[in-house]
Amino acid sequence: MTTKKSIALLAAAAMTVSLAACSSDDSSGAAGGEGANYVVANGSEPQNPLVPANTNETGGGRIVDSIFSGLVYYDDEGAAQNEMAESIEANDDNTEFTIKIKEGWTFNDGTEIKAENFVNAWNYAVANAQLNAYFFEPIKGYAEEGVEELEGLEIIDDYTFKITLSSPAADFPDRLGYSAFYPLPAEALEDPAAFGENPNSNGPYKLLEWNHNQDAIIVPNENYAGERKPANDGVKFVFYADQGAAYSDLLAGQLDVLDAIPDSAFATYEADLGDRAINQPAAIFQSFTIGEKLEHFGGEEGKLRRQALSLAIDREQITDTIFQGTRTPAKDFTSPIIPGYSGEIGGNEVLNFDPEKAKELWAQADEINEWSSPEFKIAYNADGGHEAWVDAVANSIKNNLGIEAVGDPYPDFKSLRDDVTSRNITSAFRTGWQADYPGLGNFLAALYGTGAGSNDGDYSNPEFDAKIKEGDAAASPEEAAKIYNEAQEILFEDLPAIPLWYSNVTGGHSENVDNVVFTWKSQPNYTNITKN
Numbered sequence: 001m002t003t004k005k006s007i008a009l010l011a012a013a014a015m016t017v018s019l020a021a022c023s024s025d026d027s028s029g030a031a032g033g034e035g036a037n038y039v040v041a042n043g044s045e046p047q048n049p050l051v052p053a054n055t056n057e058t059g060g061g062r063i064v065d066s067i068f069s070g071l072v073y074y075d076d077e078g079a080a081q082n083e084m085a086e087s088i089e090a091n092d093d094n095t096e097f098t099i100k101i102k103e104g105w106t107f108n109d110g111t112e113i114k115a116e117n118f119v120n121a122w123n124y125a126v127a128n129a130q131l132n133a134y135f136f137e138p139i140k141g142y143a144e145e146g147v148e149e150l151e152g153l154e155i156i157d158d159y160t161f162k163i164t165l166s167s168p169a170a171d172f173p174d175r176l177g178y179s180a181f182y183p184l185p186a187e188a189l190e191d192p193a194a195f196g197e198n199p200n201s202n203g204p205y206k207l208l209e210w211n212h213n214q215d216a217i218i219v220p221n222e223n224y225a226g227e228r229k230p231a232n233d234g235v236k237f238v239f240y241a242d243q244g245a246a247y248s249d250l251l252a253g254q255l256d257v258l259d260a261i262p263d264s265a266f267a268t269y270e271a272d273l274g275d276r277a278i279n280q281p282a283a284i285f286q287s288f289t290i291g292e293k294l295e296h297f298g299g300e301e302g303k304l305r306r307q308a309l310s311l312a313i314d315r316e317q318i319t320d321t322i323f324q325g326t327r328t329p330a331k332d333f334t335s336p337i338i339p340g341y342s343g344e345i346g347g348n349e350v351l352n353f354d355p356e357k358a359k360e361l362w363a364q365a366d367e368i369n370e371w372s373s374p375e376f377k378i379a380y381n382a383d384g385g386h387e388a389w390v391d392a393v394a395n396s397i398k399n400n401l402g403i404e405a406v407g408d409p410y411p412d413f414k415s416l417r418d419d420v421t422s423r424n425i426t427s428a429f430r431t432g433w434q435a436d437y438p439g440l441g442n443f444l445a446a447l448y449g450t451g452a453g454s455n456d457g458d459y460s461n462p463e464f465d466a467k468i469k470e471g472d473a474a475a476s477p478e479e480a481a482k483i484y485n486e487a488q489e490i491l492f493e494d495l496p497a498i499p500l501w502y503s504n505v506t507g508g509h510s511e512n513v514d515n516v517v518f519t520w521k522s523q524p525n526y527t528n529i530t531k532n
Contacts, residue, residue: 036233037531038217039513041257041524042246043237044383045213047417049196051188052179053125053132056454057417058434061179063237066218066526067201068182069226071099071118072173078283078438078520080174083226084113084183084202086159088176094168100160105225107185107200115161117183119153124189125180126150131421132180134445134452135436138472140166168473171439171480178436204228204527205235215239230527231515241412243385256513256531257524261506262385266324273508279326282522283335283435284503285443286327288378288393289457289496290428296365296373304365306495309376310350311358312400318392319501326506330499333488334443335435337520340481347492351499355400362401377408377427381416386430393500420456431456431497434521440484441471448496459496 046060055064071085082088086100105113126133127148136142140152143166152164165172175181183202188195199207204226205218219234238255240246243262249255251272259278261269270277290297290306297305315329328336330351331343365371378394380386390407397405408427410416419425433454436442445468446452450460467487474480505522512532517525 036219038234038236039232039256039526039529039531040236040238040254041526042243042255042259043216043239045239045412045414046216047414047421048131049193050199050207050210051130051192051196052182052184053121053135054130054192054196055179056131057413059239059413062523063207063216063218064179064182065203065523066205066235067199067203067207067221068179069105069203069224069228070177070179070182071101072177073226073228074177074437074520076517076519076525080177080437083177083228085176088173090170090173094170094172095165097163097165097172098156098160099163102225103159105202106223107202108206108221108223109185109200110223111185111200113183113202114158115155116158117185118181119155119161120186120189121184122153122181123149124184131453132178134449134454135175135178135180137445137449137452138165138167138169138172140164142166167469168475170475171441171472171477174439175437175442204230208234213239228527231530232526233531235526235529241383243383250508250510253510253512255510257507257509257516257529259505259507259518259522259524260385261326261508263322263388266322266326266506269506269508276508276511276516278507278509278516278518279504280518281335281337282503282505282518283337283438283520284432284505284522285330285333285335286430286432286500286503287330287333287497288428288500289431290498291423291425291457292459292496294426294428296369296371301365301368303494304361304368305371306498307350308358308361308365308401309397310495310498311352311354311361313393313396313498313500314353315351315501316353318389318396322388322392323501326504327501328504330501332485333447333491333497333499334440335502338435338438338440338443339477340440340484342481342485345485345492346489348488350492350495358400359402362403371403374404376403376405378405379408379410379416379419379425379427379429381411381413381430382409383412389500390430423458429456432503438520439477440481441468444468444484444487444491445472448491457496459494461490461494464490464494 044059047057052064072080073083084101086102089098126136139150141150154162185200204224206221208217208219210216216237220230247262250258319327332345378390380390394405446454448459471480471483505518509516514530515528
């Protein structure tokens with residue numbers, strides 16, 4: 001997922017990164033302690049070095065969120081709780097926030113964390129256009145071309161800094177638990193690539209090993225000063241190329257925690273696992289994106305073809321047949337578990353299955369410019385359990401529009417994301433969002449705002465951008481939600497992405513672990529898991 005939102009979606013400085021494979025049955029020794037008994041969990045190869053503001057996918061995100069801490073964190077239900085922040089004080093109109101951080105927090109190497117570690121990291125993310133730089137857009141000075149230091153960031157003293165926004169944002173403090181806002185030591189800004197291979201972090205865990213394309217091990221950080229202290233010896237993330245293999249390992253007791261049941265097991269996993277099975281709503285939205293520059297998908301022709309494609313997809317049949325109660329057909333671009341959600345957005349009838357209307361709109365597009373592409377492809381990562389639904393969506397399009405539609409598999413998530421972020425992708429592609437923080441705006445601004453770091457299709461609509469800013473400036477969360485839903489009406493006209501369904505988190509755990517809780521973000525709370 002880039003879902004988050006899509007989602008969501010991570011070592012002592014003296015350690016060297018091992019490139020050798022870890023033994024799956026010998027976790028003893030090293031920083032985890034002699035005879036360390038790691039919780040074994042599924043994961044995927046991070047796309048980039050583990051730098052928080054440059055990590056916007058779940059493989060790297062689950063590690064980053066485990067080895068770094070920020071001003072606040074989100075509890076299992078999604079409520080923001082102060083962590084490094086001693087206090088966050090807003091002025092009367094929510095344009096200024098004074099942050100006081102707790103004294104005594106350090107990075108792994110013992111360096112004390114001060115206000116400058118936040119301010120310098122945030123400025124660096126913006127100046128170097130890191131993937132999550134868009135999260136700093138509300139801060140005064142962000143819009144200035146070539147900005148090196150944001151005007152709206154001011155260090156008051158070693159433990160205090162002030163944030164000035166260009167317009168009001170009542171929910172800004174709730175956003176500060178997202179990884180883009182984590183602090184960094186000075187060396188991270190000097191050589192982020194080297195730092196990201198072996199981060200000097202400040203969270204509940206630290207990185208012990210990262211064996212590329214195989215696994216990563218995180219162990220408790222003895223210098224961590226917060227309340228989320230791990231109840232285990234550490235976590236070993238195994239990077240599976242196939243979800244079926246991960247599920248087989250779970251049943252065999254070789255994997256302790258799995259957060260994605262393969263579709264081939266949907267009919268049996270609850271019986272297989274009993275009370276160790278997980279099926280609960282999550283803040284996950286699934287879609288596929290059609291880039292703005294893709295032939296036949298620009299201007300009025302593109303609008304008609306996007307609407308036709310959406311109407312040609314039988315979401316009810318696909319979610320019933322393939323997902324068997326673990327997905328719900330989408331009614332908007334967000335998630336039903338997010339406060340302010342509405343399934344009654346103007347224009348969302350384009351999500352209904354209507355093959356006759358689909359044919360009619362496709363024919364209208366042909367009158368503008370006759371379809372000439374040999375195939376309509378939907379790219380996806382083959383290691384994520386997506387083949388069945390992509391093929392089903394492609395077949396629905398093929399059968400109802402009379403065009404050749406096919407899935408286009410990439411071997412793994414990283415290779416797909418590399419082509420997407422480098423803009424080398426030449427087809428539609430699987431997308432989605434796992435929320436970064438519990439707000440409607442997070443599903444909208446980060447994915448469809450002009451220039452946003454996760455705007456993979458390069459969509460741009462000034463009217464939409466203005467609505468998002470209006471929602472950000474609303475006096476209350478309720479008023480903001482109303483405006484964000486008005487912004488969604490614009491998305492339903494343009495369809496920069498084709499909404500498909502909302503995901504439940506479907507997972508489970510082995511008999512080797514206890515205290516397994518899946519959070520609002522559909523991720524296990526790794527710190528609480530105990531090994532038997």
